[in-house]
Amino acid sequence: MPGGSTGCRRHPIPESFLSTQSQLKNGDIPMKKPxxxxxxxxxxxxxxxxxxxxxxxxxxxxxxxxxxxxxxxxxxxxxxxxxxxxxxxxxxxxxxxxxxxxxxxxxxxxxxxxxxxxxxxxxxxxxxxxxxxxxxxxxxFAASLIERVIEEQARGDAAQADAVRRQVVELLGGDLAAIRPGSPQAMQLKALLIDKGLWSQYLEVGIGPDxxxxxxxxxxxxxxxxxxxxxxxxxxxxxxxxxxxxxxxxxxxxxxxxxxxxxxxxxxxxxxxxxxxxxxxxxxxxxxxxxxxxxxxxxxxxxxxxxxxxxxxxxxxxxxxxxxxxxxxxxxxxxxxxxxxxxxxxxxxxxxxxxxxxxxxxxxxxxxxxxxxxxxxxxxxxxxxxxxxxxxxxxxxxxxxxxxxxxxxxxxxxxxxxxxxxxxxxxxxx
The missing domain is CATH 3.90.850.10 (Fumarylacetoacetase-like, C-terminal domain)
Incomplete structure (x- = not known):
């Protein structure tokens, strides 16, 4: 598969795009679509x-x-x-x-x-x-993985998310992005989190093999x-x-x-x-x-x-x-x-x-x-x-x-x- 964009001719965006105007209207919602x-x-x-x-x-x-x-x-x-x-x-x-x-x-x-x-x-x-x-x-992604765990721990209650987020980040620690899913390091982390009572179905798909x-x-x-x-x-x-x-x-x-x-x-x-x-x-x-x-x-x-x-x-x-x-x-x-x-x-x-x-x-x-x-x-x-x-x-x-x-x-x-x-x-x- 060819890689990159080096050496390709650049075709500019038509100039009139810079002045086209449109507004969206729908029912009683005053849309502000640009x-x-x-x-x-x-x-x-x-x-x-x-x-x-x-x-x-x-x-x-x-x-x-x-x-x-x-x-x-x-x-x-x-x-x-x-x-x-x-x-x-x-x-x-x-x-x-x-x-x-x-x-x-x-x-x-x-x-x-x-x-x-x-x-x-x-x-x-x-x-x-x-x-x-x-x-x-x-x-x-590691960041979205943490947020899924927070959703689960907060039982879907947005009002509880901030407190749960601090607790989850403190317990997880480290950089999850550096862990390759399914690797021995990931399995060691899984064992640690199970021991702490923090294992989650989201962690399973985030760092597990599947x-x-x-x-x-x-x-x-x-x-x-x-x-x-x-x-x-x-x-x-x-x-x-x-x-x-x-x-x-x-x-x-x-x-x-x-x-x-x-x-x-x-x-x-x-x-x-x-x-x-x-x-x-x-x-x-x-x-x-x-x-x-x-x-x-x-x-x-x-x-x-x-x-x-x-x-x-x-x-x-x-x-x-x-x-x-x-x-x-x-x-x-x-x-x-x-x-x-x-x-x-x-x-x-x-x-x-x-x-x-x-x-x-x-x-x-x-x-x-x-x-x-x-x-x-x-x-x-x-x-x-x-x-x-x-x-x-x-x-x-x-x-x-x-x-x-x-x-x-x-x-x-x-x-x-x-x-x-x-x-x-x-x-x-x-």
């Missing part, structure tokens, strides 16, 4: 940026797209699904060779994606994945940049989780990366790990985007390994939160997480989008001292990385976000109505 301007990577269109968009037409529907210097191109005549594209022998070469059909300017796509609309004749971004299973690796890999969201349920993300109305302690998301095809090849928000309900999961599904999987609780950057001469897995993912939260109350997650501090290599997700033990014939976890767990007080962070309605969440761009979403309750209705049957009916045929890697009957 202009949908800088969603592209810092190096503009240098890389191979593919995604999915709702494309207007006689039969409007979701299409695979690519960004080029002169606009947005619909590739659905060549690849009916993103799974088809990522399963190609050489996705980058095939994207570059496919003429596609121009459907609008990048300015238009960015602007219209930042405005909530149910008009089927409006071009707007979708999550860049379709048939892939949405998986997520948890507790892959990673936590769970299903984050159903196929086709993820939202893209510009959409609202959903928080369960029964949650009083929740947070965004800014992560790198790997695009993995059916053969297990890692062919690109995107950004993701693994929205989490800390109070639900803290009460019981068996509530993980309820804490993680709700309407609009998974955001991915804005695009998938395919691995090519300008961008590789090594760039993923050394990148930093930044988070910014802006509240209607004037609250501001900033943080970052350095992939250099991940405790398991991304390819190890891929290998623990699919292989001889488990196949995914349409591929996987794999969240890699986050170092960042917000603890900044938003209310009373010691109360920690939780979302409020109308928060605007920015997740960014220099080579992947910016994923921007605003927060609402999941029962007030537009319901998810476009599932697999609707997707295939739409493809059929547009005369698009899905490719199959293996037509052998089960």
């Amino acid at each position: 202009p949908a301007t800088h969603w592209l990577p810092d190096d503009g269109l240098t890389g191979t940026l593919v995604g999915r968009a709702w494309v207007p037409g006689p039969v409007p529907g979701p299409s695979v797209i690519v960004l080029r210097l002169d606009g947005v191109y619909d590739l659905s005549a060549h690849f009916a699904t993103m799974s088809d594209l990522l399963d190609a022998a050489d996705p980058v070469a095939q994207v570059r060779a496919a003429p596609g059909r121009r459907v609008g300017s990048i300015d238009q796509l960015m602007h219209d994606s930042g405005v909530q609309s149910d008009d089927p004749q409006v071009l707007r971004l979708l999550a860049p994945c379709d048939l892939q299973v949405i998986k997520a690796a948890g507790v892959t 990673a936590e890999v769970f299903t984050k969201a159903p196929v086709l349920s993820s939202v893209g940049s510009g959409a609202q993300i959903g928080i369960h109305p029964g949650s009083a302690w929740n947070n965004p989780e800014p992560e790198i998301v790997l695009a993995v095809n059916s053969r297990g090849d890692t062919v690109g990366a995107s950004l993701g928000n693994d929205v989490n309900l800390r109070d639900f999961e803290g009460r019981s790990a068996l509530l993980l599904g309820k804490a993680k999987d709700n309407n609009a609780s998974c955001a991915i985007g804005p695009f998938i950057r395919l691995f090519d001469a300008s961008y590789s897995l090594d760039d993923v390994r050394r990148c930093t993912v930044s988070l910014q939260v802006e509240g209607l109350d004037g609250f501001a939160l900033q943080g970052s997650s350095s992939m250099a501090q991940i405790s398991r290599d991304p390819l190890d997480l891929v290998a623990q997700t699919l292989g001889a033990h488990h196949q995914y014939p349409d591929g996987v989008m794999l969240f890699l976890g986050t170092l960042f767990a917000p603890t900044q007080d938003r209310g009373q001292p010691g109360s920690g962070f939780t979302h409020q309605l109308g928060d605007v969440v920015h997740i960014s990385s220099p080579q992947l761009g910016r994923l921007v979403n605003d927060v609402n309750h999941c029962d007030r976000v537009a319901p998810w209705t476009f599932g697999l049957r609707a997707f295939y009916a739409n493809l059929s109505a547009r005369g698009l045929r899905v490719q199959t890697a293996d037509s052998t009957a089960p």
